[in-house]
Amino acid sequence: MVKGCGDDMTQRIGFLLMTFFLAGGVFGERPCAAQVTLEVLNPLGEIIPPPTLGISPRLPDFSNKTIALMDNWKSGGVYLQDRFHALLKQRFPEAKILRTTKPQGREGGGRLIYSAEGWYPEVASSADAFIYTIAD
Amino acid sequence: MEKLGKPGVLITTDQFLHDAKLAAEDVGMPSLRMVVLPAREWYRSRIDAKMSGDLAQKYFDQVVDALTRPLTKEEANPKPRTKEALPESFSVTAGSWDMAVDTVTQLFMEKRMSDGLPVVPPTKKAVDWMLAGTSRRPDEVIGTLPPRRGTATVKKIAVNAVMAGARPEYMPAIIAAVEGLSDPKFDGTWWRMSTSSSFPAIVVSGPLGQELKMNSGMGLLGYGFRANAAIGRAVQLITLNMGQTWPDVNDMAATGRLNSYTFWTFAEDPESPWESYAVEKGYRPEDSVLMTAVVPAGTMHLIGGGAVAPWTEQGILDGVIRQISNIRGMSAIWTGVWTVVMHPECARRLKEKGMSKKDVQKYLWEESRVPYEKIDKSTLKAINECLDAGEFMPGTVPVFREALKPGGKVPVVQTPDHIDIIVAGGTAGYTWLFGGPGPNPHHSVKKVTGATLTKSGR
Numbered sequence: 299m300v301k302g303c304g305d306d307m308t309q310r311i312g313f314l315l316m317t318f319f320l321a322g323g324v325f326g327e328r329p330c331a332a333q334v335t336l337e338v339l340n341p342l343g344e345i346i347p348p349p350t351l352g353i354s355p356r357l358p359d360f361s362n363k364t365i366a367l368m369d370n371w372k373s374g375g376v377y378l379q380d381r382f383h384a385l386l387k388q389r390f391p392e393a394k395i396l397r398t399t400k401p402q403g404r405e406g407g408g409r410l411i412y413s414a415e416g417w418y419p420e421v422a423s424s425a426d427a428f429i430y431t432i433a434d
Numbered sequence: 435m436e437k438l439g440k441p442g443v444l445i446t447t448d449q450f451l452h453d454a455k456l457a458a459e460d461v462g463m464p465s466l467r468m469v470v471l472p473a474r475e476w477y478r479s480r481i482d483a484k485m486s487g488d489l490a491q492k493y494f495d496q497v498v499d500a501l502t503r504p505l506t507k508e509e510a511n512p513k514p515r516t517k518e519a520l521p522e523s524f525s526v527t528a529g530s531w532d533m534a535v536d537t538v539t540q541l542f543m544e545k546r547m548s549d550g551l552p553v554v555p556p557t558k559k560a561v562d563w564m565l566a567g568t569s570r571r572p573d574e575v576i577g578t579l580p581p582r583r584g585t586a587t588v589k590k591i592a593v594n595a596v597m598a599g600a601r602p603e604y605m606p607a608i609i610a611a612v613e614g615l616s617d618p619k620f621d622g623t624w625w626r627m628s629t630s631s632s633f634p635a636i637v638v639s640g641p642l643g644q645e646l647k648m649n650s651g652m653g654l655l656g657y658g659f660r661a662n663a664a665i666g667r668a669v670q671l672i673t674l675n676m677g678q679t680w681p682d683v684n685d686m687a688a689t690g691r692l693n694s695y696t697f698w699t700f701a702e703d704p705e706s707p708w709e710s711y712a713v714e715k716g717y718r719p720e721d722s723v724l725m726t727a728v729v730p731a732g733t734m735h736l737i738g739g740g741a742v743a744p745w746t747e748q749g750i751l752d753g754v755i756r757q758i759s760n761i762r763g764m765s766a767i768w769t770g771v772w773t774v775v776m777h778p779e780c781a782r783r784l785k786e787k788g789m790s791k792k793d794v795q796k797y798l799w800e801e802s803r804v805p806y807e808k809i810d811k812s813t814l815k816a817i818n819e820c821l822d823a824g825e826f827m828p829g830t831v832p833v834f835r836e837a838l839k840p841g842g843k844v845p846v847v848q849t850p851d852h853i854d855i856i857v858a859g860g861t862a863g864y865t866w867l868f869g870g871p872g873p874n875p876h877h878s879v880k881k882v883t884g885a886t887l888t889k890s891g892r
Contacts, residue, residue: 335525337557339561342547343585345518345582354441366440377483381491419438430445
């Protein structure tokens with residue numbers, strides 16, 4: 299049975315009344331007779347933050363710039379990119395578009411955990427900016 | 435891409451915004467620009483090109499703005515993130531021991547440092563007791579765990595092991611499991627953050643399982659065995675407290691992770707007719723290892739079951755082959771990685787037929803291959819592209835090249851040893867398997883070391 303600090307109050311009433319009268323009732327609320335203090339260690343792991351970096355300067359406009367439309371193969375992301383593609387062509391006819399899908403999930407894709415590692419430098423070498431549909 | 439100097443914008447949803455912002459912070463780019471779609475609209479729209487397109491149109495101006503609006507000073511030079519000063523300990527006071535224990539549990543819940551069940555208070559004395567189970571130094575760094583990359587030292591592992599109700603003799607196994615899950619080659623981010631309900635399996639192979647009285651037989655995934663339960667719970671708390679995850683913040687499992695409190699934690703049958711998994715992986719018979727693997731949600735397939743229906747060893751193998759061959763159709767990813775947990779009676783019968791474990795792996799690999807003619811053209815093209823791009827294991831490339839011809843049979847598992855076999859379960863039990871497509875490698879194998887209280891794992 300779990301007991302709180304005051305659970306034995308009725309059993310101790312005689313003792314408390316006597317204390318009250320002896321002390322003249324001037325001490326106010328008494329601390330619990332059996333306080334337990336536990337010092338417990340912190341289970342969290344320390345995080346060493348990575349260096350903080352700013353984001354890259356923006357493009358003044360899209361003239362003769364290549365915009366990479368990147369999707370991570372999750373369903374529907376490509377529909378968003380299809381419309382972005384059409385809107386870019388319509389509103390910024392001078393812009394070039396590069397369509398690309400994260401390799402790891404490509405149909406028939408491999409199983410290597412780092413198979414996407416080469417993708418980012420490859421896209422970065424051919425594009426001036428990117429729109430990435432995470433699709434989550 | 436941003437780190438490579440290219441300006442960009444991420445398209446995400448309000449459901450994942452917090453997660454995305456934490457991820458941006460974790461890679462050191464807190465100012466990444468995002469365009470946020472309402473999840474309710476997007477999740478409905480993504481099924482249809484027109485609905486998705488209309489949503490894209492609605493947010494297109496924001497996308498253009500994110501790519502062209504000049505950076506603010508804060509975006510160009512964000513305030514450096516400083517190391518968070520973690521308090522070494524917390525003090526709680528209550529009217530009795532029982533109330534103090536409950537107060538610790540409540541405090542840890544409020545600080546998102548526990549799983550919802552009561553914890554054993556990790557006092558210094560209790561943690562020192564736990565550390566007595568290992569000869570490894572308390573400040574030794576075992577690894578960091580995703581997504582937030584908190585550092586798992588031996589002492590932090592001990593704190594969490596105390597909370598989980600472990601005993602000191604479990605410590606070396608818990609440490610080995612953390613070594614496996616924090617291995618950079620093991621994709622811990624996927625199982626810890628993904629919307630799927632995937633979770634780890636933790637398997638002890640070698641004599642340590644028996645010494646710790648772990649269940650390897652009937653009901654091995656169930657309750658009733660302290661070592662199974664406490665080792666699993668300790669590992670769960672460690673991944674929570676090092677990765678600093680929380681549901682709907684950065685652990686996005688939509689229905690939660692199955693077996694969230696203890697994962698699947700069991701031992702290999704010490705009476706296996708074949709060499710142990712540890713020996714198969716090159717360790718000595720007296721060594722013990724921890725195998726950690728991801729269990730993708732929904733991939734536990736039961737085959738056989740002597741108490742339910744008759745089975746034959748060939749029928750079991752056929753069932754495994756069916757699953758391995760079929761599951762590829764569920765994913766865009768071609769090859770898979772599997773763990774077959776074979777019930778001992780089946781293993782014994784296969785051994786009697788003269789099959790070694792390697793023979794069985796090879797047989798499963800061979801028989802699950804798909805005839806070239808049955809693979810559609812776009813998939814064949816994609817497999818070839820992936821081979822060209824170096825996305826398959828180098829040693830397997832010639833095998834695939836040879837198979838990708840008329841008359842060829844194309845493997846759905848890259849190598850036979852991507853079908854692990856663990857002998858465990860009851861006589862009346864099933865053979866079952868889990869795995870499937872997903873980041874590779876699924877499996878991490880670490881030798882247990884530093885034990886002080888058991889004969890094995892020293």
